[in-house]
Amino acid sequence: GNSVTQMEGPVTLSEEAFLTINCTYTATGYPSLFWYVQYPGEGLQLLLKATKADDKGSNKGFEATYRKETTSFHLEKGSVQVSDSAVYFCALSARQAGTALIFGKGTTLSVSS
Amino acid sequence: NAGVTQTPKFRVLKTGQSMTLLCAQDMNHEYMYWYRQDPGMGLRLIHYSVGEGTTAKGEVPDGYNVSRLKKQNFLLGLESAAPSQTSVYFCASSVTVNSGANVLTFGAGSRLTVL
Numbered sequence: 111g112n113s114v115t116q117m118e119g120p121v122t123l124s125e126e127a128f129l130t131i132n133c134t135y136t137a138t139g140y141p142s143l144f145w146y147v148q149y150p151g152e153g154l155q156l157l158l159k160a161t162k163a164d165d166k167g168s169n170k171g172f173e174a175t176y177r178k179e180t181t182s183f184h185l186e187k188g189s190v191q192v193s194d195s196a197v198y199f200c201a202l203s204a205r206q207a208g209t210a211l212i213f214g215k216g217t218t219l220s221v222s223s
Numbered sequence: 224n225a226g227v228t229q230t231p232k233f234r235v236l237k238t239g240q241s242m243t244l245l246c247a248q249d250m251n252h253e254y255m256y257w258y259r260q261d262p263g264m265g266l267r268l269i270h271y272s273v274g275e276g277t278t279a280k281g282e283v284p285d286g287y288n289v290s291r292l293k294k295q296n297f298l299l300g301l302e303s304a305a306p307s308q309t310s311v312y313f314c315a316s317s318v319t320v321n322s323g324a325n326v327l328t329f330g331a332g333s334r335l336t337v338l
Contacts, residue, residue, distance in 0.1 A: 142324040153227075153313055153329035154266075161324045199265065203325050208254040208273040208317070210281065211327055215265035 112137040116200050116214035123190055123221050131185040131217045133174075133200035141202040143167075143176050143183040144211065148197040157185075157198070161205070190221045225249050229314050229330035236304045236337045244299040244333050246314030254317045255297040256281075256327065257289065259310040266313065272297055304337045311335075 117132040135143065142161045146154040158167030163178035172187045183200060197218050201211040227248045236242055246255065254273055258266040258281075268281030270289040278289045286308060288300045297316075301308060311334050315327040 144324075144326075146329075153331045154315075154327075155329070156326060159324055159326065205324070208271075208319070209325050210256050210268050210271050211266075211325070212268075213258075213266040215263060 112141065112202060112204070112212050114200050114202055114212055114214035116198075116217050118215070118217070120218040120220055123219070125192055125221055125223050126189045127221075129185070129187040129190045129194075129219065131198055131200075131219070133183045133185065133214060135181050135183065135200075135202050137181075137202055137204070140178075140205060142205055143174070144201040144203070145172070145174055145183070145185050146199045146201060146213075148199065148216070150196070154199060190219070192221050192223050195219055195221045227314055227316055227328055227330035229312075229333045231333060232331065233334050234336070236301075236335065238305060238337060240304050241300070241302050242304065242335075243301075244312055244314075244335075246297045246299070246316075246330060248295055248297075248314075248316040248328070250316060250318070250328065251294070252316035252318050252328070253294075254325070255291065256315045256317070257287075257297065257299045258313045258315065259283065260313060260332070261310050269299065269312075301335075304335075306337045309335060309337045 145157040158169040160167040160176035200214040256271040257269040272291040275294040
């Protein structure tokens with residue numbers, strides 16, 4: 111079946127450090143891939159998405175590239191800020207209307223000044 | 224634009240009690256979902272609905288029931304609460320964009336504690 115594996119956290123960085131959160135997936139067909147972010151006490155918000163191989167999703171300085179050959183969708187940011195402290199979830203869905211997302215377990219990022 | 228609204232935000236139950244969580248969306252989305260979030264487990268799908276009057280089981284449906292009598296509402300019921308159902312519950316609704324991706328919008332969550 112479909113599944114998502116994320117690197118375990120927590121990830122602790124200093125402000126302006128480079129961030130990578132690894133995500134790999136197992137899926138039949140060609141899923142859509144997503145990163146969601148959850149700030150403390152809030153629901154999940156879509157951060158970025160990619161719908162086909164070699165697509166790059168980007169938002170708020172974060173980027174992730176859909177790599178079909180390595181079944182990966184790693185999240186990166188060149189310079190993190192304290193306000194980026196949150197839990198990050200990688201997710202996939204089959205490309206079919208109404209299909210639910212399958213989530214990884216989440217990675218907690220803590221950025222200190 | 225309210226998006227997805229969940230009520231209540233917090234609730235404490237005793238084992239064996241029943242309750243209903245309400246999810247309402249004002250985006251005219253066809254699809255709705257209930258997830259639970261537990262430490263170290265990520266989000267797991269409980270039930271979902273692909274349209275008014277339809278529901279289906281997700282990954283962890285046992286102990287829960289759902290109803291979608293109106294397009295904008297999706298109710299999650301616990302008939303006899305158990306401590307294992309202590310969790311944070313998230314409702315989401317979705318629309319399929321031109322690329323074929325199904326983008327979910329989440330509510331703020333409902334924290335349930337069962338004693």
